[in-house]
Amino acid sequence: MPTHRKLKQSAPWVEISASERDWQRADPALLGTMYTQLVLIRVFEEFVLDLASKSLIHGPAHSSIGQEGGAVGSGLALRTTDTVNGSHRGHHQFLAKTLGYVAPEGLDPTVDFSGEVKSLALKTLAEICGLDRGFSHGRGGSMHLQWKEAGAIGTNAIVGGGVPLAAGSAFAHRFANTGDVAVTYFGDGATNIGSTLETLNLAAAWDLPLCFFVENNLYAVSTNVSEVTAEPRLSARGPGFGIPSWKVDGMDPLAVYLAMSEAADLMRSGGGPTFVEVDVYRYFHQNGPFPGSAFRYRTKDEEAEWRARDPIQRTARWLVERGLFSPEELEETTSRAKALLEEVGSVLLEQDPDAKPGVLRIRPDEWPDPGWVDVGVRGDLSEFGDAKLLDRADFTGETQEAKFIDVVAGVMERRMSEDDSIVIMGEDIHRLGGGTNGATKGLKELFPDRVLGTPISENAFSGLAGGIALDGRLKPVVEFMYADFMWVAADQLFNQIAKARHMFGGDDDVPLVLRSKVAMGTGYGSQHSMDPAGVFATSAGWRIVAPSTPFDYVGLMNSALRCNDPVLVLEHVDLYSSEGEAPIDDFDYCLPVGKAAVRREGKDVTIITYLAMTPHVLDAVTETQIDADVIDLRWLDRASIDWETLEASIRKTNNVLIAEQGALGTSYGGWLADEIQRRFFDWLDQPVQRVTGGIASPSISKVLERAAIARSDEVVAALRKMVD
Numbered sequence: 194m195p196t197h198r199k200l201k202q203s204a205p206w207v208e209i210s211a212s213e214r215d216w217q218r219a220d221p222a223l224l225g226t227m228y229t230q231l232v233l234i235r236v237f238e239e240f241v242l243d244l245a246s247k248s249l250i251h252g253p254a255h256s257s258i259g260q261e262g263g264a265v266g267s268g269l270a271l272r273t274t275d276t277v278n279g280s281h282r283g284h285h286q287f288l289a290k291t292l293g294y295v296a297p298e299g300l301d302p303t304v305d306f307s308g309e310v311k312s313l314a315l316k317t318l319a320e321i322c323g324l325d326r327g328f329s330h331g332r333g334g335s336m337h338l339q340w341k342e343a344g345a346i347g348t349n350a351i352v353g354g355g356v357p358l359a360a361g362s363a364f365a366h367r368f369a370n371t372g373d374v375a376v377t378y379f380g381d382g383a384t385n386i387g388s389t390l391e392t393l394n395l396a397a398a399w400d401l402p403l404c405f406f407v408e409n410n411l412y413a414v415s416t417n418v419s420e421v422t423a424e425p426r427l428s429a430r431g432p433g434f435g436i437p438s439w440k441v442d443g444m445d446p447l448a449v450y451l452a453m454s455e456a457a458d459l460m461r462s463g464g465g466p467t468f469v470e471v472d473v474y475r476y477f478h479q480n481g482p483f484p485g486s487a488f489r490y491r492t493k494d495e496e497a498e499w500r501a502r503d504p505i506q507r508t509a510r511w512l513v514e515r516g517l518f519s520p521e522e523l524e525e526t527t528s529r530a531k532a533l534l535e536e537v538g539s540v541l542l543e544q545d546p547d548a549k550p551g552v553l554r555i556r557p558d559e560w561p562d563p564g565w566v567d568v569g570v571r572g573d574l575s576e577f578g579d580a581k582l583l584d585r586a587d588f589t590g591e592t593q594e595a596k597f598i599d600v601v602a603g604v605m606e607r608r609m610s611e612d613d614s615i616v617i618m619g620e621d622i623h624r625l626g627g628g629t630n631g632a633t634k635g636l637k638e639l640f641p642d643r644v645l646g647t648p649i650s651e652n653a654f655s656g657l658a659g660g661i662a663l664d665g666r667l668k669p670v671v672e673f674m675y676a677d678f679m680w681v682a683a684d685q686l687f688n689q690i691a692k693a694r695h696m697f698g699g700d701d702d703v704p705l706v707l708r709s710k711v712a713m714g715t716g717y718g719s720q721h722s723m724d725p726a727g728v729f730a731t732s733a734g735w736r737i738v739a740p741s742t743p744f745d746y747v748g749l750m751n752s753a754l755r756c757n758d759p760v761l762v763l764e765h766v767d768l769y770s771s772e773g774e775a776p777i778d779d780f781d782y783c784l785p786v787g788k789a790a791v792r793r794e795g796k797d798v799t800i801i802t803y804l805a806m807t808p809h810v811l812d813a814v815t816e817t818q819i820d821a822d823v824i825d826l827r828w829l830d831r832a833s834i835d836w837e838t839l840e841a842s843i844r845k846t847n848n849v850l851i852a853e854q855g856a857l858g859t860s861y862g863g864w865l866a867d868e869i870q871r872r873f874f875d876w877l878d879q880p881v882q883r884v885t886g887g888i889a890s891p892s893i894s895k896v897l898e899r900a901a902i903a904r905s906d907e908v909v910a911a912l913r914k915m916v917d
Contacts, residue, residue: 202432208440209455211448216511219447222299223269224517227446228508229300229526230265230292234285235505236530237314240538241284241321241335242482249542249555251323252334257285259476262504263408264289264378266449267469270457272373273297276344276362276664278355279378280408282475283348286378287338288317294343302518302526306533315537316340322541325561329698332561339697346663347697351688353379353386356405357653358689360392361660363403363466365667368616374402374460381409381418384427388684391653393434393466398648402460404453405431405468408443414479415490431468443471444502447511474499569699570733571832572757574786580755583782584790585744590779592744598769600743602627602634604750605670607780609640612668615754616661618645618654619672619708629674630710630769651682655707659690659759662705668754673709675721676763679729690759691734702757703734706750710764711804713854713902719890722898724855726803726829729761730864736786737829739763741807743775745827748784755783763829765805787828789835791842795820798915799842801865802852803829806903810852813908819916822846829861836872843873850911852884854903860885884911 216224238258245254257264260282268289271277279286292300295309306314320327321335328340336350346362349355359377366373383389384407396403407427411418418425431438437459439452449471456467476496478485485491512518545554595603609615617633623646627634637644647654651673658669673679679686686707694701713722729735736758740746746764753760776782792811798821802810807825814821822842828834843849849869851862866881884907891901 204432204435204437206428206432206438206440209448209452210442211445211451215451216447217515221515221517223450224447224508224512225302226299227265227269227450228505228512228523229302230268230289231261231446231505231508232526233292233306233310233530233533234261234265234288236527236534237288237318238284240534241318242477244322246482247553249553250321250335253281253480254321254335255282255480256475256477256482257282259499259503260408260410260443260473261285262446263406263443263449263471263473265504266443266446267376267406267453268293270450270453271376273344274371274373275375276346276359276366276373277376277378278346278359278362279348280352280355280380280383281336281348281350282380283336283338283378284317284321287340287345287348288313290345291317291340291343303522305529311533311537314533315540318537319541319559322555324541324555324559326541326559329696330561330565332696332698337696341701347693351684353383353389354684354689355379356383356389356392357656357685358660358663360396360401360403360653360657361662361669362664363396363401364399364657365661365664367400367402369666372461374404374457376404376406378406378408381407381411381427382413383407384430385422388652388656390430391648391650392656393430393436393468395648395650395653395657396466397434397436400463400465403466404456404460405436405466407468407470408473409470410473410475412475412485412491415485415488426470428468428470436466436468437464438468438470440470441472443473444499444504444507446504446508476500570695571736572694572702574756576755576757577752577783577786580783581781582785583748584784584788588744588776588779588782591777592774593777594772595743595775596769597743597746597771597773598631599634600746600775601632601764602636604747604780605633606636606639608751608754609636609643612754613643614666614668615670616643616645616667617670617672618647618658620647620649620674622646622672628672630766632672632708632764651678652685655682656685656689658705659685659693659703662690662703662759663693663701665702668704670706670708670754673707675717676709676711676725677720677723679709679725687732691732694734694758703759704757705759706753706762707759708762708764710766711854712766713886713891714898715766716893716895716898718893722891723859724804724853724861725761725859726763727855727859727861727863730830730861733831734759735830736760736833737763739804739827739829741768741804741825741827743773745784745790747776747780748782749827751781752783752786756786763804767805771808784827787833787835789827789838790825791822791838792825793821793823795822795846797821797846798848798850798912799824799839799846800850800852800908801826801839803827803861804854806852806854809905810908812905813912816905816909817912819912821912834865839869840873843869844876847876847878848915849877849881850884850908850915851881852903852908852911854886856886856890856901857888879915882911882915884908
């Protein structure tokens, strides 16, 4: 017979309740503030639902009515310098944190609301309505609320999407040794999302002061939590990752406050992450002013049972029972909150002149200017105002022949020695003599606290880096071992990092560098070989650089690290072992943003290429003896294309060939050929020609892999066809 020994989890998991004694002994000022926040948030949400019912809110209005106890109770346990982010149902989370910022001394239920509270209500309502007065000038709306100064770093429309970003904020707090903590609010559905589970593991491994705060309201849209998980007590997730966890009745705001206070104290003392689950109930459907029973996925009896436990009524009962306030005084609190919302609503709304009396519309001058639609997709590059901008023709320093891969590590060593805000993270970069290719050689020994080997969890550590970048105190550099892994982290790269600046109003810098290698030709097959440039070029927030020489790598990496936008730095395995001219001592110059390199001058054909295809193109031109301009783009994002250089060449040659290695379906040259033909149609003697890889991704078979990618032979064939 086998021996069975019961194992115990290493992290505690407790359920916490507030006793009558806790309510009797609680600070009156705390309870007064708690009640006032609960009432104001409830009335605010009711006003939003009323506007939604009148079609005055464009898009969803995910009400948090019924769930206020979790946000208010937890928010009151935080400092103004702590940070929070939240979910698509995040009005209450945002308001609870920002009310603590504008009224740090608390709120008295019997006193009129201050001008700061009125301003907060007005700007929040304006943002939800999509108006210029809002925090993000209407771009964020209901699901993307951010006020960084108040510690509200952004609610999020992707389920679980904000969790890794909050980990980045927590990392920045810990690195700065401030004692501040981060809280990420999410719903029951996000506990089953990969980004959340990856971040739970990463936060625990790195002892980050991050609270995973799940509002378990039992339902997704209509699916009950018991239908989608065998363990509906969602705080059970925490101990599985070694994270201390609390379960608490979210309809009891004092119990939530007590649990959050314990969690915050643990995090501030260096105890690592925590997990708090609050059981709450949304009184209305997923979106809009109707109860869930109207859609028949829950009963009226169930709804009535939860409403009988309402957090506002519970708090009011104790305030009256303790003799702190009379029922009439508390009713006046609700009246004042309603008057406040009517007041701020009157700023945004007016009688519709084309409708019957009583029908309102948004005041026309409150809408954003339509011409502002694309402003702030990326920064204005003002950070390069004092940069040392040099291209090879201007460089006067000494050079020598050097291996490409040695320059990759060399320039990073220089930057990290002069800028202690740079942190690098990626899989195995701290071992193996500089990772799998030597790109971080020697850096771990020199900067042990800033070179971080990560778990295999691209969603978590790329999102964490995004949160670090948005925090602004540190500058993250992320390495993905292969470019294909970007698709594992697609939400964080494309939905979060790429969109953050524009979505939150255009002013948020996102200084992040993502390095990755293109490995086609190395036998690593379909899932480790892609060129991601064509897909990344569709994401407006990213800048993309593709160095083909050691000299260019230094200048382009320096520019990427200086840039306040996220920058993808592409590297090719074929180039790592190549040698070329590189600086000996001067590793401090930047290549100008948006400047291509003319590698060869000619008069018959313009060949446009990038990365490791550049030497193949030069070989093909030598073989064919065709007199060609060879332009190495270097900057690949749409905003950084060097149209001036391209135009000068095309006007001279009247023929264009775009040459790249990657597969046809994800081709970079497709959009570029279209744009060239639109811009320079009158100067072209024939359609823009293209060399790409095949339809299929590269296979592992050496023969099939070579057949799937493009090199010099394919360029030779295309050039001869063009000339013929």
